[in-house]
Amino acid sequence: MGYELRGTRATVLGLGRSGRAAAGLLEKLGAAVFVSEQGRPDRETMDWLESKKYRHETGGHTEKALRADLLVISPGIRPDSRTASDARSEGIEVIGEIELAYRAAQAPIIAVTGTNGKSTVTSMIGHILNNCGRRCLVGGNLAPGRPLCDLAWEAGPGDLIAAEVSSFQLETIKDFRAAVAVVTNITPDHFDRHSGLEAYARAKARIFENQSPGDFAVLNADDANVERHCKPRAKVLPFSRAHRTACGAWSDGVRMFLADKGIDSEIMPASELKVPGGHNIENALAASAASAALGCQPGDIGNALRSFAGVPHRLEEVAVVDGIRYVNNSMCTNPAAGASSLRAFEGPVVVIAGGREKGLDMGPYLEEIASRARAAVLIGESRKGMERALGELGFVKTRLAGSLEEAVDMAAALAAPEGTVLFSPGCTSFDMFGDFEKRGEAFRRRVMEMGKE
Known part of the structure; x- marks a missing residue:
C-alpha cells in the first residue's frame, strides 16, 4: 500500500456499513481510530465496537470527534454538518469514505452513478469482467454488497473494482478518480438532501472531475439531464436505445451492438436478457460499453449477459x-x-x-x-x-x-x-x-x- 496513516489520528463520523468499513481501513493503514455516532447503535453494532476496541462515542458528536488530523464522514452525514464544518475551521482535513478508499486502492476503479439502474449496471459490469477472465470485486454503495473501503484493501494492482457511488458520496471527493465512470441517467431524486435538480446533477457529475483524457466516460445519450450536466474530459462512450452511436453501445430494440469508429459488432439479441424491461436493455448497454473499454470482446460480453440473473430487490x-x-x-x-x-x-x-x-x-x-x-x-x-x-x-x-x-x-x-x-x-x-x-x-x-x- 502506498498510502499510510501511521501516527495519524482519524475520526469516523457515522457507524453505518460504510463507516465501519472506513474505520477498518484506517486501522489497517496505521491510524489511531476514533468513531463518533449521532444515534444509539443497536446491539450488533455495539458488539462490533467492543470487539474492535476503538475509542468511541455514541448519542451525539462532541468535541472529542475534533481531536483528529483526519475526519472521514459517512454518506448519510451532510458535508456542511456542524461537526464537519467545525473540523474544517480547525484545519482538519475532511473527506468521505470513497475518497479514503481511492487513496488506499491499488486497483483501477470503475465507478457507476445515476438515479436509477446503477446497482444493476455495477453488478453487470462485475459479472461481465469476471466472466471475461478479469478478477473484479463488486460493491460500493451497492446493497447488499461490500463497501468500497473493504474492496480497496483486498484488491491487488492486477484486479479491478466495480463500485456503485451515490451523489452523497461524490459530494466529498477530492482526488477520487475512476478509470471508467458511468452515469446511467439523471432524474429528480434526493431533494430531501439536495436543494433541487441542479445541485443533485452537479453532485452526480463530480464523478468525472478528476478524470484525464486517457480515462473513459460512459454516458446515457438519451438523457437530456446527462447531456446538460456531464462534460467529461475523458473519452466519451455513449449508449443509446433511441439511435445508433458511432462508438459506445446501442440497440435497435431487437439487437444490441458495440460501436467503434462507426463499425458495429453485435453483442446479443435483447430478448435473451434474463432481466425484464427496456430499462434493463439500457443497463446492459452501459455495462457493455464500460466492459469493452477494458478490453472485453462483444461475443464474450453477450455470453456473460445471457447468464446475468439480476440483483436482489431489483425486479x-x-x-x-x-x-x-x-x-x-x-x-x-x-x-x-x-x-x-x-x-x-x-x-x-x-x-x-x-x-x-x-x-x-x-x-x-x-x-x-x-x-x-x-x-x-x-x-x-x-x-x-x-x-x-x-x-x-x-x-x-x-x-x-x-x-x-x-x-x-x-x-x-x-x-x-x-x-x-x-x-x-x-x-x-x-x-x-x-x-x-x-x-x-x-x-x-x-x-x-x-x-x-
Missing part, C-alpha cells in the same frame, strides 16, 4: 403462488424508477406502492399506475395522498393497507389468474423499515409464507 421474481407471479422491487425509492418498473411488464399487474416521499413529483409514477395497473395497494405515510391523486386521475381500484403483510394479502386477492403482483414502492422505506433491504425481505417472507399455506 426480483420471488415466487409463483397459485398462478400469480410475485416480483420484489423494493429498491425502487423514487417515482421514475416506479414508472420504469411498471413498464417492464405486460398483462394484468397489481402494484404495491407507497412509503415515505422525498419531496419529488409522484405524478409520473401515478400516471403509469392509472394507465397500466389492474389495481394498486398503497402503504406507508404516502398512502392516503397517493389514493387521492390516483382518484383525480380517474383510477379508483385502490386499497389502503396498514402493513406490508396486509398489502401482500390484499394484492393476492385482487390479482388476476396468471397475473403479477409488483412490489415497487416509489418511496423510501424509513416510515416502516430500517432500509429497502429489510422492506424487500418482509415482502419475500410473506410471499413464501403464502406458498406454504
Whole structure:
C-alpha cells in the first residue's frame, strides 16, 4: 500500500456499513481510530465496537470527534454538518469514505452513478469482467454488497473494482478518480438532501472531475439531464436505445451492438436478457460499453449477459403462488424508477406502492399506475395522498393497507389468474423499515409464507 496513516489520528463520523468499513481501513493503514455516532447503535453494532476496541462515542458528536488530523464522514452525514464544518475551521482535513478508499486502492476503479439502474449496471459490469477472465470485486454503495473501503484493501494492482457511488458520496471527493465512470441517467431524486435538480446533477457529475483524457466516460445519450450536466474530459462512450452511436453501445430494440469508429459488432439479441424491461436493455448497454473499454470482446460480453440473473430487490421474481407471479422491487425509492418498473411488464399487474416521499413529483409514477395497473395497494405515510391523486386521475381500484403483510394479502386477492403482483414502492422505506433491504425481505417472507399455506 502506498498510502499510510501511521501516527495519524482519524475520526469516523457515522457507524453505518460504510463507516465501519472506513474505520477498518484506517486501522489497517496505521491510524489511531476514533468513531463518533449521532444515534444509539443497536446491539450488533455495539458488539462490533467492543470487539474492535476503538475509542468511541455514541448519542451525539462532541468535541472529542475534533481531536483528529483526519475526519472521514459517512454518506448519510451532510458535508456542511456542524461537526464537519467545525473540523474544517480547525484545519482538519475532511473527506468521505470513497475518497479514503481511492487513496488506499491499488486497483483501477470503475465507478457507476445515476438515479436509477446503477446497482444493476455495477453488478453487470462485475459479472461481465469476471466472466471475461478479469478478477473484479463488486460493491460500493451497492446493497447488499461490500463497501468500497473493504474492496480497496483486498484488491491487488492486477484486479479491478466495480463500485456503485451515490451523489452523497461524490459530494466529498477530492482526488477520487475512476478509470471508467458511468452515469446511467439523471432524474429528480434526493431533494430531501439536495436543494433541487441542479445541485443533485452537479453532485452526480463530480464523478468525472478528476478524470484525464486517457480515462473513459460512459454516458446515457438519451438523457437530456446527462447531456446538460456531464462534460467529461475523458473519452466519451455513449449508449443509446433511441439511435445508433458511432462508438459506445446501442440497440435497435431487437439487437444490441458495440460501436467503434462507426463499425458495429453485435453483442446479443435483447430478448435473451434474463432481466425484464427496456430499462434493463439500457443497463446492459452501459455495462457493455464500460466492459469493452477494458478490453472485453462483444461475443464474450453477450455470453456473460445471457447468464446475468439480476440483483436482489431489483425486479426480483420471488415466487409463483397459485398462478400469480410475485416480483420484489423494493429498491425502487423514487417515482421514475416506479414508472420504469411498471413498464417492464405486460398483462394484468397489481402494484404495491407507497412509503415515505422525498419531496419529488409522484405524478409520473401515478400516471403509469392509472394507465397500466389492474389495481394498486398503497402503504406507508404516502398512502392516503397517493389514493387521492390516483382518484383525480380517474383510477379508483385502490386499497389502503396498514402493513406490508396486509398489502401482500390484499394484492393476492385482487390479482388476476396468471397475473403479477409488483412490489415497487416509489418511496423510501424509513416510515416502516430500517432500509429497502429489510422492506424487500418482509415482502419475500410473506410471499413464501403464502406458498406454504
